[in-house]
Amino acid sequence: MSQLPEQSARTSVPTSADVARAAGVSRATVSYVLNDNTTVRISDATRRRVRAAAFDLGYVPHAAARSLRAGHSRMVLLPATRLPAGLLQRRFFTDLQSDLRRLDYTVVQYGSAGLDPDEAVRAWAELRPVAVVAPAGVPLTPHGIGMLTRSGAKAVITLGPQPVEGAHALVLDQRVVGGSAVRHLLARGRRRIGVVMPQEPGLALFSEPRLAGALQAAEACAGARVRRLPLRYEETSATELAARWRTLGLDSVFAYDDEYAMLLMRALQDAGVEVPAETAVVGAGDLMLGRLLRPRLSSVSMELATAQPPAEMIDRLVRNPGGAPERHDLLRARTVARESG
């Protein structure tokens, strides 16, 4: 008979109403106690009873219900890309995440692999984030920015090589990388400079600006020439390139990054091209890897210069929305000279 007590046999999850019932108070009181609401005085005895009941039932508030009632969330959305994130970006995200949490935001990374731009931005907007930080490679259009703003996002921020119309921008201008490498080579008397262009899809986002920076830097020097060198991240591709190296008439190469540099340098050495005597090689990323090569690899070292921590910037934009798009250049590059050129 007593097998189905009125409100037991609950297979579902406990709500604040369950806590109220268990503690013998109203739902309002439960809310007051659990949110430490100071505008209302609750007796210590009641407080304890409510807390105990919540603990016993394993009560956990329902974030969706809460933000629905509140009319806003504190979710910062980070649409993910499927690009292989570099060390720099990973560190950036990790830091951003902890900093935002410290400011009481909830950071949510949302994978949008294989959605077309409209579907993707719609999916983000459904979550009603208070801010969106979109790394390079996610399909964010001015139209998408409008949709996010209209659905309540107080700040839309792009993070990558170039800004998008209408959004704030944390710009990682990859041109400074190519520029630094080429200036380094020019200073050492090199004039006929190759620039490796990875053929892997997705990397064009980074390699094209690096090349652009290289070209720009070369313009400052009369006799300098820059040549584009397509390369796949495979030994065969590097071997091919090395085999026709001498026909190219280059005295140096900026190899996109340290990994492509290692690949190419190995192939050049195997083909009998001396590094740096005949051809100087410069990578980028300043990985441990480069220091272990022989000759040690010269490399463009990158870092993010943040006047104001990005998390604070986001917080400021959220509290004070509607301003003109801000733009901050974050990427700094400096070439570390080692033995390879």
Next chain:
Amino acid sequence: MSQLPEQSARTSVPTSADVARAAGVSRATVSYVLNDNTTVRISDATRRRVRAAAFDLGYVPHAAARSLRAGHSRMVLLPATRLPAGLLQRRFFTDLQSDLRRLDYTVVQYGSAGLDPDEAVRAWAELRPVAVVAPAGVPLTPHGIGMLTRSGAKAVITLGPQPVEGAHALVLDQRVVGGSAVRHLLARGRRRIGVVMPQEPGLALFSEPRLAGALQAAEACAGARVRRLPLRYEETSATELAARWRTLGLDSVFAYDDEYAMLLMRALQDAGVEVPAETAVVGAGDLMLGRLLRPRLSSVSMELATAQPPAEMIDRLVRNPGGAPERHDLLRARTVARESG
């Protein structure tokens, strides 16, 4: 006078009620039309009017309200770790994400850096995910699993070196990696085997099982001995280790992975220790990197063998909850012999 029409000048985001008003129908009808509800017949004219109104207003449904009403979400939560994710894990996540999307789940990665286990699991539970996939390194305890289950998660799945009591497990048993390397070395007559143990925090999760697998494999051979070799990912640390190499009396080393292998091999060569003549070196990960070294690096190649795609497994567990914890071993390892040992 007509500057403030009754329901215009809306600064807030449009709701389905706004769409209904604009189309001159009820909220229910809007819901029917936009969700393509087939159990109810709506005239084509009405359909078009509703769709047009939704489009004009830029209406986007509110995910929180929807899942509140529905009583459940289709969110799969992926608590993120701050560990440097390897290529294998990254590929795994990317695939999992697209596969789950195809099954109409929403995959959300949630950063829990710097939260203690209880706070973290509570934060996850507040989101009411339908499933949680926890990679190695996130603080998931049996108690936490209980909390997630009680707050509605239909499936909790761990992904990593070892299962956690009470959750389903996709096991990446790192012991097979050390085992494969050591069996490879034993087969080539090596007997006194060093195993590199990275000192970077967080890697112990992987290095300890790899060592355990190495020890286990060595037991099969009478004269074999395994020795633990602490190493930081720095040149100085490798140089130190190489300097006292001959006092260790080892004829081979399993270097944890290809990057540590490169670091150590370089230091050994600089110290005059011949590879592989005097000491054989085996890495893991089978990176391009290893093929470029001289001698070419032997390496443990890893892959994930999935009888059933993990996304389908998750879907099955969600639809059919309450079963006994499942356990699937995913990691396969096989040593690729090259020149280093």
Next chain:
DNA sequence: TTGAAAGCGTTACCAT
């Protein structure tokens, strides 16, 4: 010090 009730945006049931 506490409780009743309204409302956030949706959807499903039951009338019309």
Next chain:
DNA sequence: ATGGTAACGCTTTCAA
């Protein structure tokens, strides 16, 4: 074929 209405879980205003 369409509309009214209640309910999801929570917070907050107002009243007691």
